[in-house]
Amino acid sequence: MSFLAPSLLAGCAAIGLPILLHFLFKAWYRPLPWAAMDFLRKSLEQTTRRIKFRELVLLMLRCACLLLLAIALARPVMGVLSGSGDRESIDAVLLFDTSYSMGTKDGNATRFEKAKQEALSVIDELPNNSTVQVVGCSDRATVAKFTPTNLDQARSVVKGLTLTGQSSDLGPGLLEAEAALDRVQGVNKEIHIFSDFQRNTFDGGAAAKMNDLKPRARVILTRCVDPAAERTLKNVTITDIKFPDAIPPHAGTRLPFTVLLKNTGRVPVLNVAVTLKVDGQNRQNDQLIDTGLAPEIAPGATFPVTMTAALPRAGYRLLTATVGQPKGDGLAPTSQPDDLATDNRFDRLVLVRQAIRVLIVDGRPDPRDSKDSASHFIRNAVIPVSNAQREEYFVRATTIPVDQLAGERLGDYQLCLLVDVPANADDKPGIPALDTKAVDKLAEFVNNGGGLIIGSGDFVVPSSYNRVLGSAGARLLPFDLGDAVTATAEAPLHPSPDRIANPSFLAKLRGEPFSTMLAEVDVLKAIPAIEAVGSTGTVLARLSDNTAFISTRALGEGEVVFFHTSLDTTWTNWPAKATAYVGTVLYTLTYLTGKTDAGGNRIAGEKLVWVPAESAREYELVRPDGTRMKLPAAVALTPGGKPTIAVSDTAVAGEYQIQAAGLNDDDPPRFAVIPDLRESEVLETLNEADLAAKLGYAPLMHQAGANTDLVEQIRNQREWTVPLLVALFCFLLVEGVWAWYCNRAL
Numbered sequence: 001m002s003f004l005a006p007s008l009l010a011g012c013a014a015i016g017l018p019i020l021l022h023f024l025f026k027a028w029y030r031p032l033p034w035a036a037m038d039f040l041r042k043s044l045e046q047t048t049r050r051i052k053f054r055e056l057v058l059l060m061l062r063c064a065c066l067l068l069l070a071i072a073l074a075r076p077v078m079g080v081l082s083g084s085g086d087r088e089s090i091d092a093v094l095l096f097d098t099s100y101s102m103g104t105k106d107g108n109a110t111r112f113e114k115a116k117q118e119a120l121s122v123i124d125e126l127p128n129n130s131t132v133q134v135v136g137c138s139d140r141a142t143v144a145k146f147t148p149t150n151l152d153q154a155r156s157v158v159k160g161l162t163l164t165g166q167s168s169d170l171g172p173g174l175l176e177a178e179a180a181l182d183r184v185q186g187v188n189k190e191i192h193i194f195s196d197f198q199r200n201t202f203d204g205g206a207a208a209k210m211n212d213l214k215p216r217a218r219v220i221l222t223r224c225v226d227p228a229a230e231r232t233l234k235n236v237t238i239t240d241i242k243f244p245d246a247i248p249p250h251a252g253t254r255l256p257f258t259v260l261l262k263n264t265g266r267v268p269v270l271n272v273a274v275t276l277k278v279d280g281q282n283r284q285n286d287q288l289i290d291t292g293l294a295p296e297i298a299p300g301a302t303f304p305v306t307m308t309a310a311l312p313r314a315g316y317r318l319l320t321a322t323v324g325q326p327k328g329d330g331l332a333p334t335s336q337p338d339d340l341a342t343d344n345r346f347d348r349l350v351l352v353r354q355a356i357r358v359l360i361v362d363g364r365p366d367p368r369d370s371k372d373s374a375s376h377f378i379r380n381a382v383i384p385v386s387n388a389q390r391e392e393y394f395v396r397a398t399t400i401p402v403d404q405l406a407g408e409r410l411g412d413y414q415l416c417l418l419v420d421v422p423a424n425a426d427d428k429p430g431i432p433a434l435d436t437k438a439v440d441k442l443a444e445f446v447n448n449g450g451g452l453i454i455g456s457g458d459f460v461v462p463s464s465y466n467r468v469l470g471s472a473g474a475r476l477l478p479f480d481l482g483d484a485v486t487a488t489a490e491a492p493l494h495p496s497p498d499r500i501a502n503p504s505f506l507a508k509l510r511g512e513p514f515s516t517m518l519a520e521v522d523v524l525k526a527i528p529a530i531e532a533v534g535s536t537g538t539v540l541a542r543l544s545d546n547t548a549f550i551s552t553r554a555l556g557e558g559e560v561v562f563f564h565t566s567l568d569t570t571w572t573n574w575p576a577k578a579t580a581y582v583g584t585v586l587y588t589l590t591y592l593t594g595k596t597d598a599g600g601n602r603i604a605g606e607k608l609v610w611v612p613a614e615s616a617r618e619y620e621l622v623r624p625d626g627t628r629m630k631l632p633a634a635v636a637l638t639p640g641g642k643p644t645i646a647v648s649d650t651a652v653a654g655e656y657q658i659q660a661a662g663l664n665d666d667d668p669p670r671f672a673v674i675p676d677l678r679e680s681e682v683l684e685t686l687n688e689a690d691l692a693a694k695l696g697y698a699p700l701m702h703q704a705g706a707n708t709d710l711v712e713q714i715r716n717q718r719e720w721t722v723p724l725l726v727a728l729f730c731f732l733l734v735e736g737v738w739a740w741y742c743n744r745a746l
Contacts, residue, residue, distance in 0.1 A: 009116050017319045026191055026595070032519075041295050045482045047361070051742075054191050054742045058742060064731050065431075065731045067242070067736060068724055068728040068731060071228065072724035072725050073721075076546040076721070078717065088188045088681070089126075089130045089131075089186060090130045090185040090188050090189070091127040091148075091181070091188065091190070092122065092189075092192060093135060093191045095135045095136045095137060095174070095191060095193045095411070096134070096137065096194050097115070097138070097194060098136040098140070098161065098163050098681055099164065099168035099197065099198070099679050100163050100164060100166070100168075100197050100342035100676075100680070101196055101680060102129055102163055102195070103341065104196065104233070104340045104683070105229075105339045106339075107229055111224040111225060111704075112224070113323035114745075115224045116159065116194075116626075118222050119158045119192065120155060123151055125153055129149075132155060132182055133184075133631070133674065134146075135173050135702050137170060137176070137381050138166035138169070138651070139172065139676070140166070140172050140605065141173040143180070144161075162652075163342070164604060165673070165741075166604045166651060166679070167676040168198050168675045169200065169202060169203065170193065171209060174191075175212065177191050177213070179703070181213075192222060193221050194422070196224050196689065197221075197223060197225070197685050198485060198685055199684050199685070199686065200678060202694045202695075204687075208683045209512045210695055211697075213693065219700065220479065220700045220701075221702065222703075222704050223685075223701060223703055223704060224704040229339075230266070233683055234265045234266070234339050235263070235264070235340045235683055236261055236269055236272050236297065236338050236341070237266040237677060237680050238345065238346035239261070239262050240348075240708065241257055241276075241319055242258045242260070242314045243350070244256060247590070248590045249311055249317075249350050249353070250356065251314040251352050251353065251355075252311070252312065254308050254311075256306055256307065256442070257307055257309055258306045258307075259304070259307065259321045260303075261294055261302065262297075263300060263303075264299075264680050265303055265683060266299060268296055268297065268337065271272065271295040272303075273291060273323060274294065275289065275291050275322050275324075276289065276319065276322065277322075278310065278312075278317055280320060280655075287673075292306065293318055296737055305733070308633055311352045311630055314353055314354040314665075315667050316600055316673060318349055320345065323338075325549060326617065327619050347655055347673070349600035349671070351594065352416070353593070355413055356414050356589070356593050357397075357398070357412060358397045358398070358412065358413060359398050359400065359413040359415070359416045360417045361400060361417065362375040362402075362403055362419050363403050363431070363457065364400060375417070375419045376565070377569070377575035378417060378567045379397055379559035381586070382417075382589060383395050384582050384586070390441045398587070398683045402421050402432040404448060405441070406441065410441055410447075413445075414450065414592075415453065415593055416450060416453070417454075417455070418453070418455065419455045420455060420456070420457025420544045421433070421454075421460070422461070423460070423467070423469060425466070425469060427464050427605050428466075436470075439469065439474050439476075442476060443476060443555075448556065448557060450558045451558055451560075451561070451592025452550040452561070453562065453588065453592070454477075454561070455567035456564055457567070458566070458570060460481075460482075462482060463476065466480045472698075477560070478537025478552055479529035480552075482529070482530050483527075483528075485545070488524050489524065489737055492522035492524055493518075493523040493544050494522065494543065494579070495518040495521050495544075495574075496518075496541075496549075497509060499538065499546075500541045504641065505588070506587055508645045510521050511578055514580055516581065517580035521570065521580060522573050523543055523574070526543060526549070526565045527564050529548035529563065536554075537551050537552065537601055538551060538553070540552055540561075547564065548564050549560070549563075549564055550584075554692050561592065582741060600669075600672060601672045603676050604676050605652060605671055606673075607647060607648055608621075608656060609646050610645050610669050612643070612645060612657055614641075615634040617661070618630070618633075618660070619631045619645060619658050620660075620661050621647055621649070622656065622657040622668075623649075623654070624652055624653070624654025627730060630646055631647065632645070653674055653675045654673060655670060655673075656670070657669065669678035
């Protein structure tokens with residue numbers, strides 16, 4: 001016999017209470033000589049013996065009641081002997097952890113391979129007429145569809161299970177396991193959980209659901225981790241691919257890219273080779289591939305490896321970074337560089353433009369001397385090269401006066417700048433201002449993904465801007481504007497680097513050399529933001545008096561950035577500080593023109609959303625393994641919205657494409673799906689003691705590959721708590737009746 005709660009056996013000590021009471025309340029007699037009563041002595045001795053016997057029986061009954069109660073609370077279990085042919089049938093649910101940490105190599109097999117082998121053994125040992133249901137679970141659950149009574153089908157399903165690129169959370173899987181129990185009618189039910197039990201496995205509601213399932217089924221945990229291999233676990237994770245913030249990717253160039261590597265294993269890793277490819281090309285002589293090396297990465301440390309990649313064509317280009325160990329004298333990665341291969345590849349789609357076209361709308365053009373125009377400094381910051389190099393530079397800037405904006409095709413540009421542009425013709429008589437058609441085109445431009453930069457100046461009247469572009473008009477401004485504040489040359493305002501929002505695309509301005517240069521900027525005039533409750537804008541940088549310096553607001557697919565001082569030297573000497581001014585402009589330009597870059601980048605499990613130009617056509621999803629899946633027809637996700645195709649089947653990391661049915665487009669819509677890096681951020685598993693602390697009780701635990709008879713032993717155990725409680729009730733009845741009889745006899 002064994003006990004599920006042996007600590008409660010300490011209650012057996014309570015049997016001393018009735019014994020103590022028995023002796024404390026024992027009748028004591030003082031001898032009193034009385035000759036007349038001598039003849040009763042013999043009768044009294046006989047009566048006393050009867051009373052002592054009755055009290056002894058009552059004491060034994062009470063001790064037995066307390067002993068039964070303590071043993072019942074300790075939940076005793078006892079094995080039963082029976083042949084395999086006549087055992088009761090079992091309704092089993094096999095719950096597999098399909099998160100990618102289960103792909104960790106433990107010795108000669110992965111954890112997932114061990115899990116499947118253990119599951120096949122469970123199926124083989126099931127009694128006749130048993131059923132099996134299979135649930136796969138990462139941070140979401142899937143139920144395999146087959147006939148539960150067909151164990152051969154169950155074996156095939158288990159063998160065909162595959163891992164995902166998602167993180168682990170047993171909560172959704174336990175919910176599906178509970179639903180699976182409801183689909184069968186038997187009384188002998190089991191849930192087998194096969195997992196490596198990462199630290200994040202029980203971060204959700206899995207522990208509470210485990211406790212809920214205990215009364216309904218026997219829950220057996222199979223820990224698929226080799227403790228010896230875990231102590232020397234070696235793993236390198238690619239966490240990101242970054243490119244310079246001030247250089248938007250453009251065709252025909254070779255740009256530096258930084259691949260970030262993190263050692264999430266237990267031991268240092270040496271000589272980690274990194275390869276960077278563009279669109280999967282493998283031709284090093286065509287400069288579409290580069291390699292790098294990380295000499296050593298300590299456990300928990302991150303190491304940047306910088307390489308360059310050629311971007312020969314415009315459009316979405318797929319950057320693929322992979323890691324491995326050096327092979328021979330070269331840097332070609334091996335097929336298995338560490339113990340976990342899933343996070344050794346990182347894909348990122350980058351939007352490469354043929355050229356970035358910028359439209360500058362000048363509110364104060366000066367045809368006699370362009371240096372006196374409002375757009376002079378901002379134009380030079382957008383194209384920071386000599387006149388001889390401008391034809392080859394990737395940014396193309398067109399400058400127009402305000403009255404030409406309404407007739408311009410804004411769809412030909414990625415960025416539009418309004419530089420000291422009047423919002424109302426009455427503000428500056430004789431000076432062209434924005435008209436209704438121009439404002440409508442600007443709103444449409446931003447909503448469709450364009451970037452809009454607005455600079456202040458003498459022609460920017462706050463009340464008119466609020467009425468035309470602010471909350472009372474097109475709602476393009478991040479905030480409504482207040483009356484301009486002025487400072488003196490003796491006590492100017494300064495941008496505060498420590499007040500620049502972090503994170504934001506301007507966060508690098510907090511450090512050197514930008515912070516020193518910004519501190520030297522004098523601002524004599526600025527238009528403050530009215531930061532009312534409920535405003536949807538964000539202040540990215542502030543002046544020394546806390547006035548907004550740069551603010552932003554997302555609108556539709558695009559964004560508006562507002563500079564609260566002038567972009568020329570009329571209100572500030574900022575343009576004269578080339579490092580700070582040009583750096584700010586280029587960071588803003590890169591951010592606004594690259595906002596759509598993230599559109600094709602996803603994490604495993606996230607939806608792919610795409611708006612087709614021809615919604616009536618049939619489309620197919622091309623998975624990373626090359627297989628195709630027919631997609632449902634495009635439907636509007638919101639009332640009045642555009643027909644959209646949404647794809648949820650993204651559990652595996654890699655490149656996904658959407659192709660017209662039966663066709664192979666050379667440049668289709670593409671999506672780069674990376675693994676959910678939360679899974680390998682800390683590769684630390686829960687042992688039996690950790691699981692007991694998480695669950696609040698010691699679970700039925702089985703170590704994969706060890707003690708193969710343990711599951712059978714657990715299955716043959718029967719708990720005797722209920723029979724003991726019934727016996728306790730019977731003893732209490734007998735004790736009550738006997739106590740009444742004893743009192744009545746006295």
